[in-house]
């Protein structure tokens with residue numbers, strides 16, 4: 419029988435649940451990733467260090483590498499250490515920044531990477547993209563997708579509520595990104611990958627209408643699965659397109675103009691709400707707004723400490739952050755005054 423299907427690169431293992439970390443050493447051995455445990459373990463500050471200490475008796479041949487910050491320099495430093503020895507794999511333990519550093523370094527030296535996530539702040543836990551800072555600017559770098567993803571709810575539950583909540587914004591922003599992809603299909607004949615759309619939309623809708631929250635295991639499992647699905651959507655598309663449209667251009671512009679404003683996921687949710695409003699999609703705007711409000715996520719620029727004018731300026735500059743990505747922002751091609759008008763209309767319409 420002919421195999422008229424395609425292969426999609428995906429992690430060998432995904433383990434989400436309480437105590438997932440205890441399965442790391444057996445996972446490395448069972449999947450023949452590293453039966454001798456010769457791995458480099460990149461750990462972030464805080465919980466990452468705690469997990470590394472708990473793992474040490476099971477991974478006696480591991481080299482523990484503390485990682486500070488989410489920069490290209492940190493990734494290069496880690497890659498340098500990896501080149502000094504011989505390892506079967508890199509294990510990244512920590513939040514999104516640590517995982518992004520570990521992913522980038524592992525790709526640079528051609529080693530497989532296992533992601534152990536301690537927070538659910540954005541969709542980088544299983545994606546083929548690293549978001550890193552270089553000379554004060556954030557950039558997205560294509561990397562190998564993790565070969566295994568573990569999310570230990572015992573640690574996730576202890577992460578800052580803000581870092582659990584933020585992932586909700588990133589996941590539901592897929593709906594804005596998908597609308598932009600369809601717009602680019604209509605306006606520019608851009609190819610849309612239906613399988614990537616399926617993964618990205620399923621991720622967003624699995625979280626959008628839930629009425630439980632970040633203190634419930636069932637919700638955290640759904641959110642972690644949604645973040646993994648978003649990563650699969652990007653791997654399937656071969657780009658961040660299914661999870662990154664005009665709303666992410668706005669996030670990049672805010673990161674550039676006002677560094678440190680808020681977490682990636684919080685900004686993605688807020689910007690996704692705004693771009694849905696810009697598209698005139700009342701139903702989606704209402705659904706995203708209700709979801710953000712339910713989880714106490716930012717809905718207005720003031721919620722992240724920006725004035726309406728600062729936010730409008732970021733929206734105006736957003737298209738320049740990704741020159742070839744066609745979204746509602748490029749479609750409307752608003753001048754600065756036009757943007758300010760839409761931002762005020764948005765604030766009035768949402769009553770925020």
Ligand SMILES: [Zn+2]
Pocket residue numbers: 540541588661666682686
């Ligand atoms: Zn994102």
